[in-house]
Each structure stands twice: as C-alpha cells, then as structure tokens.
Amino acid sequence: MEKSTNNIDQQLKGMFETFQPAVPFQFEKIESRMDAKKSKRRSVLLWSSVATVVFTAVSGIIILKPDTAEVNYGSISKKENNSKEINNSSNNSNEETVNSANPTSDEIIAEEIASVTSPSMDASKIEANNNLNLSNSSISINNSSNNIIAQIASDELLRESQIDQNNTEVNTIYSDFSGKSIQTIPTSFGYFLQLPVRFPSPQMPIQPLSSWAFEVGYDQNQTAMAYQISPGREQYVHKNYITRMKEGEFALNAPQLQASLKYYVNSNWSVSLGLGFAQTRTMQRFDFRDSVPVSIAQGFESDALGNFPIFGYLGLGQEVKYEGIQTIQMLSIPMAIGYQFPINRFWSFNSEISTRYNRLFATQGKTLNYHDLSLLQANDEVYRSGIWSARLSAGAEYRMSRNQYLGLRVNTQGAFTPLYKKDASVVNRGWSLGMSVFYTMKLF
Amino acid sequence: MQNHESIIVGCRKNDRKSQQALFELFASKMYGHCLRYSKNAEDAQDILQEGFIKVFEKINSLKDFQQLEGWMSRVFINLALSYWRKNHSGPTFVDINETDAEDEVLEEESNLQKYKPEEVLVWINELPDNQRMVLNMYAIDGLSHQEIASVLNTTVSNTKSILSRARKALRERINSKNETK
Numbered sequence: 001m002e003k004s005t006n007n008i009d010q011q012l013k014g015m016f017e018t019f020q021p022a023v024p025f026q027f028e029k030i031e032s033r034m035d036a037k038k039s040k041r042r043s044v045l046l047w048s049s050v051a052t053v054v055f056t057a058v059s060g061i062i063i064l065k066p067d068t069a070e071v072n073y074g075s076i077s078k079k080e081n082n083s084k085e086i087n088n089s090s091n092n093s094n095e096e097t098v099n100s101a102n103p104t105s106d107e108i109i110a111e112e113i114a115s116v117t118s119p120s121m122d123a124s125k126i127e128a129n130n131n132l133n134l135s136n137s138s139i140s141i142n143n144s145s146n147n148i149i150a151q152i153a154s155d156e157l158l159r160e161s162q163i164d165q166n167n168t169e170v171n172t173i174y175s176d177f178s179g180k181s182i183q184t185i186p187t188s189f190g191y192f193l194q195l196p197v198r199f200p201s202p203q204m205p206i207q208p209l210s211s212w213a214f215e216v217g218y219d220q221n222q223t224a225m226a227y228q229i230s231p232g233r234e235q236y237v238h239k240n241y242i243t244r245m246k247e248g249e250f251a252l253n254a255p256q257l258q259a260s261l262k263y264y265v266n267s268n269w270s271v272s273l274g275l276g277f278a279q280t281r282t283m284q285r286f287d288f289r290d291s292v293p294v295s296i297a298q299g300f301e302s303d304a305l306g307n308f309p310i311f312g313y314l315g316l317g318q319e320v321k322y323e324g325i326q327t328i329q330m331l332s333i334p335m336a337i338g339y340q341f342p343i344n345r346f347w348s349f350n351s352e353i354s355t356r357y358n359r360l361f362a363t364q365g366k367t368l369n370y371h372d373l374s375l376l377q378a379n380d381e382v383y384r385s386g387i388w389s390a391r392l393s394a395g396a397e398y399r400m401s402r403n404q405y406l407g408l409r410v411n412t413q414g415a416f417t418p419l420y421k422k423d424a425s426v427v428n429r430g431w432s433l434g435m436s437v438f439y440t441m442k443l444f
Numbered sequence: 445m446q447n448h449e450s451i452i453v454g455c456r457k458n459d460r461k462s463q464q465a466l467f468e469l470f471a472s473k474m475y476g477h478c479l480r481y482s483k484n485a486e487d488a489q490d491i492l493q494e495g496f497i498k499v500f501e502k503i504n505s506l507k508d509f510q511q512l513e514g515w516m517s518r519v520f521i522n523l524a525l526s527y528w529r530k531n532h533s534g535p536t537f538v539d540i541n542e543t544d545a546e547d548e549v550l551e552e553e554s555n556l557q558k559y560k561p562e563e564v565l566v567w568i569n570e571l572p573d574n575q576r577m578v579l580n581m582y583a584i585d586g587l588s589h590q591e592i593a594s595v596l597n598t599t600v601s602n603t604k605s606i607l608s609r610a611r612k613a614l615r616e617r618i619n620s621k622n623e624t625k
Contacts, residue, residue: 008611009583011556012564016584019561020472021479024489027464027471030496037497 032324221434326365481524575610
C-alpha cells in the first residue's frame with residue numbers, strides 16, 4: 001500500500017497539482033490579442049459584406065440588363081397595306097416571285113415575321129397568315145419563357161422561296177430586323193428561307209429616368225493621426241508626448257462604407273445625402289519609462305481632461321508597455337456635391353466634394369495621456385462624440401447600362417474637427433490619401 | 445465559489461474586468477499545464493494566450509460552475525495537444541513489444557519529493573515527445589489509457605508501453621541525478 005502511494009505517478013501528480021509557475025505576461029497581452037482577433041473578424045465581415053454587395057450588384061446588372069436589339073414594331077401595320085403582292089403561286093413556278101434584289105419585298109417578309117413577335121401578341125402559339133399570298137404557309141410561334149421559336153411549314157416556305165431557274169446562287173440576306181438575319185439557302189430544288197430560330201425578347205418602351213439615383217460607395221484609406229499641441233498649452237503636455245505618439249502609432253486603415261440618395265440638378269451637377277459607417281484602426285506599440293511631471297494647480301486652470309500645467313519632472317515614472325490596436329468606429333451622415341463630365345459614350349470624369357458628420361459609437365484600445373504619458377482607455381471621455389470630416393475625390397465613372405454606373409476615384413480625406421475633446425491641450429487630426437469605389441443606379 | 449460565479453457571469457457578458465479576474469485566478473495553474481505539455485516556454489506562453497481566448501469564447505458552454513477549473517484544464521490540455529500535433533512531425537506512436545507494457549509502477553520507488561517541480565519538469569521535457577505526452581496525461585492529469593489512446597490515435601497497449609518506458613527513462617534521470625549529488 002505504502003509502495004503504491006509512493007510510486008512515481010503519484011509523486012508526479014502531487015508535485016504538479018500545486019505547481020503554479022510565475023506567468024511571464026499580463027492580461028493586457030491577451031486583451032490586445034483578443035482585440036486584434038476581433039478586429040480581424042470584423043474586417044473579414046466587412047470585406048465579405050462588400051463582396052456580397054458587389055456580387056449582388058453585378059449579378060443584378062447581368063440579370064436585369066435590357067436587350068439592346070431594337071425592333072420597330074410601329075411601322076409594320078402600316079406597311080402591311082402597302083405590301084406588294086408576291087406572286088408565289090405553285091402553278092407558276094417558273095416565275096421568279098421572290099426578287100432578292102427587291103428590298104421592299106424582303107423587308108415585308110422580315111417585318112411580317114417580326115410582327116408576330118410583337119409584345120401585344122402574347123399567345124403561346126400564333127398562327128401568322130401573312131398577306132403575301134402565301135395562302136397555306138403558316139408561321140407558328142411558340143412563345144414560351146421568352147424564347148420564341150419560329151416554326152415554318154417547310155413545304156410552303158420552300159415553295160414560297162424557290163426559283164432561280166438558272167440555278168445561280170442567290171444568297172439573300174434579308175435586312176436585319178431583330179439583331180438576327182434571314183437567309184435564303186440554296187438547295188437542289190430551290191431556296192430554303194432560314195429564319196432565326198431564336199428571337200430576342202421584345203423590348204419594352206423606353207422609360208424615362210428621373211433625376212434621382214441611389215449610390216453605394218466604399219473607401220479605403222490609411223489615416224495617420226497628426227498630433228499638435230494647442231497654441232499656448234505647451235505646459236499641459238508632457239515633453240515627450242508627441243515623440244512617443246509618433247514612435248508608438250502606426251496607421252493601419254480607415255475603411256468607409258456609405259449609401260446615399262443622389263439628386264441630379266442638371267447633367268453635370270448633383271447633390272447627395274446618405275448614411276455611412278467609418279472606422280479608423282491604428283496599431284500601437286508603447287515601450288518606455290519617462291519622468292513623472294510635477295504640476296502645481298494653484299492659480300491655474302485645468303484643461304478639458306483635468307490636467308494642470310507642468311513645472312518640472314521627477315525621476316522615472318512607471319513603465320509603459322503596451323501593444324494593441326486602437327479602433328474607432330463612427331456612424332456618419334455624408335453630404336456631397338458632385339460634378340460629372342462625359343468623356344465619351346461610356347466614360348465620364350467624376351469628382352465630388354463632401355463633408356460628413358461622424359458620430360462616435362465604439363472605441364477599442366488605448367491611447368497615451370498627454371499629460372503624464374500613462375495609458376488611457378480610448379473612449380468618449382477622451383474623444384469627442386461628434387466629429388466633422390471632409391473628402392475631396394476625383395476619378396472616372398463607367399456607364400454599364402442606361403441607368404447603372406461604376407466608378408473609381410482617388411480621394412483625400414480627414415477630420416477637420418480634432419478628435420480630442422474641446423479645450424484639450426492637444427489637437428489631433430488625420431488626413432489621408434485613398435481610393436473610393438462606387439456604384440450608382442439612376443432611378444426611374 | 446460565489447466569487448467564481450460572478451466572474452463566470454461577467455465573462456459570459458464579455459466584461460473585461462471579469463476576464464482579467466479569471467486570468468489572474470487561474471493563469472499560473474494553467475501555465476503549469478502548458479509548460480508540461482510544451483517543449484519550451486515560448487510555446488507554453490502561446491498556448492496560454494490562445495487558451496484563455498478560447499476559454500472566454502467558450503465559457504457559455506460551461507454548465508456546472510463548480511467544474512470551472514477542471515473544464516479550463518481540459519481546454520488547455522486539449523489545446524496543448526492540438527498544438528503539439530500541429531507542430532509535430534515524424535514517427536511517434538510506433539507499436540512496441542507487448543512485454544514492455546508491463547506495469548512497473550510498484551517495481552521501484554523514486555523519491556521525487558526532494559526536487560523542485562521546475563527541475564522535474566526539465567527532466568520530463570527531456571523525454572521523447574510521445575513519452576512526455578503519455579506520462580503527463582496518465583500520471584499527472586489522470587486520463588485512462590483508453591482516453592490517451594483515442595486522443596493520440598493509437599492502441600491501448602501502445603500507450604501502456606510508452607508509459608512504461610517514460611517511467612523508466614525518468615527514473616534513470618533521477619538516479620543519475622542522485623548519483624551526481
């Protein structure tokens with residue numbers, strides 16, 4: 001029994017059950033790793049959303065793209081009365097009845113066939129009895145799921161188009177009436193009139209576009225904060241603050257997503273108003289130990305963060321060691337004036353000047369207290385909740401269809417309201433260069 | 445336990461203070477697990493960080509609050525094993541002679557108590573990977589051979605053999621240490 005309690009397994013178990021070595025790092029390391037993981041997840045989500053929007057838009061464009069074939073249905077009925085009679089009697093086979101050189105008769109045949117594809121005739125099967133004296137010829141159109149299949153009673157059609165006694169090759173291409181052509185194919189016993197098997201969907205009457213459009217856009221920038229001490233407030237700010245911030249911060253990205261309603265004042269100018277989401281991400285790495293400032297409050301006022309002027313420094317302060325990502329997220333209302341100028345049929349020059357009101361709704365990560373260089377939680381106690389920013393952009397817009405456009409612009413943007421609270425001794429702004437991609441759909 | 449409950453509830457709400465409290469309560473203990481299953485301190489630190497993130501993410505699945513420590517230990521050990529599997533290459537659990545599998549626990553006594561855990565840990569870490577893993581799981585964490593075999597995807601007789609060899613190798617190290625003293 002004693003042996004069994006004293007065996008190596010139990011000794012090991014007893015030894016390691018209470019084994020608690022010193023952990024070489026603090027919770028902050030896990031916290032920053034969690035933040036990084038979270039922001040990575042968010043950016044994946046954001047990119048997936050962007051990809052979904054783009055995919056949906058592109059799919060929508062492809063599916064809804066109207067047929068560009070133009071068919072003039074209006075003239076057919078008038079021409080019916082004026083159609084020349086084509087003597088196509090089977091007893092009179094020596095007589096050339098279809099004159100390939102006669103465009104009028106060709107046109108009439110084409111128009112006749114086109115007439116049965118008219119949207120007003122939506123019966124699934126249409127018997128077309130033309131007035132070309134083709135008494136027994138019939139054209140049967142099976143209009144199912146927008147596919148119109150023309151079936152021609154071949155015997156009558158052969159009879160209709162046969163001739164050419166000299167057996168000279170007459171390969172008549174009839175005038176294009178719907179993006180397809182009709183051909184006569186020479187055979188040993190005459191000519192076979194080949195009709196296009198598939199007719200395009202009939203085009204609806206052109207709907208006028210309104211002056212309104214819907215636009216979605218995505219911007220990607222790298223916004224680095226520029227820190228500056230407010231004039232006359234030097235004594236409130238630690239002597240090493242600007243250096244530490246410059247050394248410790250690295251701008252990652254500043255994506256913006258927005259949807260807006262656009263109104264075209266005229267063919268060149270437009271105004272828009274929308275709703276957006278903006279985010280700024282900054283990598284932070286602080287590792288230093290600086291002197292502690294000595295402050296005397298009497299006779300002096302504190303600034304917005306409650307700091308008093310610094311009159312000297314005392315020895316070494318606490319070590320500041322931090323690594324993480326600061327994320328600032330804002331909901332914004334963008335307002336813009338746009339100018340577009342067509343270069344050719346498809347491309348236009350496009351520029352925009354916009355201002356936006358950004359409402360801070362989430363912050364993560366830390367910042368340095370500009371007074372004593374301690375770590376501060378980055379939140380609305382330090383930052384303003386409302387910030388104004390502006391953006392200037394210029395680029396090109398491609399017309400994908402009558403009412404849809406896709407564009408790319410280079411932009412410069414940034415906040416013109418400092419991020420720090422009003423009356424803080426430090427002001428910080430970020431201006432950056434970036435790219436914007438946008439999709440505009442003009443409304444009917 | 446009341447205190448643990450409030451910490452768990454806080455962690456479930458993603459409250460950073462509660463997460464920090466949980467970390468401070470169990471970090472040392474879990475780091476001990478990580479060190480035992482890792483070859484070096486760097487890997488152990490990585491596993492410790494990842495393990496806590498996993499604990500915070502999965503804490504909703506903890507049903508019995510009294511099992512917190514055991515549940516956390518399991519999370520860390522599983523993570524350490526998967527980390528080892530990911531970074532491990534080469535043959536490991538080769539079946540060895542059945543005769544090696546005889547339980548030698550009662551055969552010989554070893555007085556480990558005069559050594560510090562840190563010292564013993566160094567010896568354990570010097571063992572081949574498969575022996576270290578099996579010894580940790582069986583002797584210290586109390587997993588059965590059946591469980592170890594399924595975790596390591598090998599046979600029960602094989603884990604017994606490996607365990608036997610691990611004990612023998614560890615005893616040899618202790619003896620050589622005793623001799624030098």
